[in-house]
Amino acid sequence: MQKEEIIQDAGEIPVAASAKYNESIHEDLTAKLFFISSITYFFIVGIIAVLIAAKFVMPTLLGTVPQLTYGRLRPLHVNGMLFGWLLACDMALMYYVVPRLCGVKLWSEKLGVATNILWNFIILSAVVSFLMGWNQGWEYAELPFFLDVCVVIAWIMFGANLFLTIANRKYQTMYVTLWYAMGTVLWTAFVYLTGNFATLFTTGVNQANLNWMYVHNAVGLIFTPVGLAIAYYFIPKASNTPLYSHKLSMIGFWSLAFVYVWTGAHHMLHGPISQWLQTITVVFSVMLLVPVWAAVYNFFATMQGQWHQLRENVSLKFLMSGVVFYLLTCFQGPMHSLHVVNAIVSKTDWIPGHAHMAVLGAFSFFAIAGTYYAVPRVFKTNLYSTALGNWSFWLFLVGGLGFFVTLWLGGFWQGWQWNNPAIPFIDTVVALKPVWTFRLFSGFFMFGGIVTFAYNILATIIGAKGQGVETQAAAA
Amino acid sequence: MLSKADYSAPFFVAAALVLFFIGGLLTTVVPPLIDTSWSKPFENNDPANGPTGKLRQLNEQELKGRQIYIREGCWYCHTQQVRTILADTKRYGWRGVDAPVSTPDEFVYDSPHLFGTKRTGPDLARVGGKYNAQWHKTHFKNPADLVPGSIMPPFPWIANDPQELDALVAYLQTLGRAKNWRPDNDYEK
Numbered sequence: 201m202q203k204e205e206i207i208q209d210a211g212e213i214p215v216a217a218s219a220k221y222n223e224s225i226h227e228d229l230t231a232k233l234f235f236i237s238s239i240t241y242f243f244i245v246g247i248i249a250v251l252i253a254a255k256f257v258m259p260t261l262l263g264t265v266p267q268l269t270y271g272r273l274r275p276l277h278v279n280g281m282l283f284g285w286l287l288a289c290d291m292a293l294m295y296y297v298v299p300r301l302c303g304v305k306l307w308s309e310k311l312g313v314a315t316n317i318l319w320n321f322i323i324l325s326a327v328v329s330f331l332m333g334w335n336q337g338w339e340y341a342e343l344p345f346f347l348d349v350c351v352v353i354a355w356i357m358f359g360a361n362l363f364l365t366i367a368n369r370k371y372q373t374m375y376v377t378l379w380y381a382m383g384t385v386l387w388t389a390f391v392y393l394t395g396n397f398a399t400l401f402t403t404g405v406n407q408a409n410l411n412w413m414y415v416h417n418a419v420g421l422i423f424t425p426v427g428l429a430i431a432y433y434f435i436p437k438a439s440n441t442p443l444y445s446h447k448l449s450m451i452g453f454w455s456l457a458f459v460y461v462w463t464g465a466h467h468m469l470h471g472p473i474s475q476w477l478q479t480i481t482v483v484f485s486v487m488l489l490v491p492v493w494a495a496v497y498n499f500f501a502t503m504q505g506q507w508h509q510l511r512e513n514v515s516l517k518f519l520m521s522g523v524v525f526y527l528l529t530c531f532q533g534p535m536h537s538l539h540v541v542n543a544i545v546s547k548t549d550w551i552p553g554h555a556h557m558a559v560l561g562a563f564s565f566f567a568i569a570g571t572y573y574a575v576p577r578v579f580k581t582n583l584y585s586t587a588l589g590n591w592s593f594w595l596f597l598v599g600g601l602g603f604f605v606t607l608w609l610g611g612f613w614q615g616w617q618w619n620n621p622a623i624p625f626i627d628t629v630v631a632l633k634p635v636w637t638f639r640l641f642s643g644f645f646m647f648g649g650i651v652t653f654a655y656n657i658l659a660t661i662i663g664a665k666g667q668g669v670e671t672q673a674a675a676a
Numbered sequence: 677m678l679s680k681a682d683y684s685a686p687f688f689v690a691a692a693l694v695l696f697f698i699g700g701l702l703t704t705v706v707p708p709l710i711d712t713s714w715s716k717p718f719e720n721n722d723p724a725n726g727p728t729g730k731l732r733q734l735n736e737q738e739l740k741g742r743q744i745y746i747r748e749g750c751w752y753c754h755t756q757q758v759r760t761i762l763a764d765t766k767r768y769g770w771r772g773v774d775a776p777v778s779t780p781d782e783f784v785y786d787s788p789h790l791f792g793t794k795r796t797g798p799d800l801a802r803v804g805g806k807y808n809a810q811w812h813k814t815h816f817k818n819p820a821d822l823v824p825g826s827i828m829p830p831f832p833w834i835a836n837d838p839q840e841l842d843a844l845v846a847y848l849q850t851l852g853r854a855k856n857w858r859p860d861n862d863y864e865k
Contacts, residue, residue, distance in 0.1 A: 450678065
């Protein structure tokens, strides 16, 4: 009886819907391939991550090999994590979630598999390009032009598959996760074109403005909406609790759609860019608190009375700590855009601390949570080990916190020293060495998290082969 | 009003794009139309208006050096902007003279722009003329030999390749020199 009422409200669909139709309509081949590729890249690029952290402590490490110099490995790390791991895993989760919320099969598994092949081609070519130093010179848009074109094609293939699935849907009302999924596809398309194509026709400050619009929104209008799509689906699912408020999720979504895109120029505060543009960007940056709080409040309110579930549930642990990190990052962001704060933290090591909290602490945590939930289901088996899952959580959490906190403290101190011109620059470098050493050790913990996570998923997939037969036999 | 987007995908798409494009267009296409200094190369002949000078385009060798700067990712560790912060103008000044703040008109020919986001090393916006070629060569071989405690990576493959070294140094020497601000001009004098 109660269940029936729940379905009336679009906000409750993810929890209730699965009971209404047969899970077995889903083939999930595309999702499987994207899970496997993304986790492989997570592991490989994790090694690069540790290596560049080590270079801050030992600058001559592998220093005579041009292909392994810091300036070539850093874009490999950033692009590899963003596009090889995180976006690919987000895509896997969208291929998993969207058909389920629509109550129909994915529009085309063939197209999905082709998308996966193209995506892997892009990532592998990117690795070669970066090692060779073929770099276009724009942050997040380093990839050679040819690969930019491939990304656009892959994105159209991805978007078409999702939109056509949604067009075929059985449920008329679209749950909030679907909005975020669609928003991601649409906005990303334009944000990506701005950062990788429009920049070609401009120079100087004009180009930088477009570049920052892209960089900022790569996080704000790609990873944020797809991350929230995941959180909105898996928090209710993993806790088996309906979402607290549909209305609040609407407020969050539409304010995000309007506000985010204005804030790119806050990367140039105090820099050579018009004052009035700086003012606009500060105002809108502070307004970002609205969509953030709307989403975070909704998640917390959903979990009310359910927090005890965190103890047993690996996915929920990642999800809810991800929400906390999301709140913190999104509180930091607007604060950085206030001129007084910016004058201290901008260009320092604080910023990578902040960026990692967003992309690792919030959005990768969401993606990992979704993976822990979805992989056993698409492979029709159980997670290999919950204990190992908990280990991966604690390793990520301890490593992540160590990383964020040391870089904030170190970065703040660094900015403070820079603002005293009597201190020679090199002294501010030497002063940070303990910070970078500590960061490296946090990196080992995070890498431990990656290894345990990847191993757990791998073992789940391999174990699934034998079990699959059993489940089939049981079904027959 | 927007609740129609709950069940109509076409309405949703339209609304999501309209909201996005308001800010999108107003912050990307419009600003350069309003602030023309973004596209007008720096030129000043009147000392009363601050440092004099004229922005010129880079020659072939300097462009090659710039390409090396991009290839090796120097821009991940070095910014090129003296910000409107007092400490920036002091720190990157020279012999007691403050470095002029960077202005949009100094970067009109830059593509890709190299403003940067992170200062693992010092800002290079005004480094042109600060050191001579020999200094740079020694520095690229192994920075820590010249500046103890430096974590800048060594670039022996550049230091040992006269063509690449000359190009990179030629590029570095152009940085920030559209504005003629150094008191005795520079190391060359």
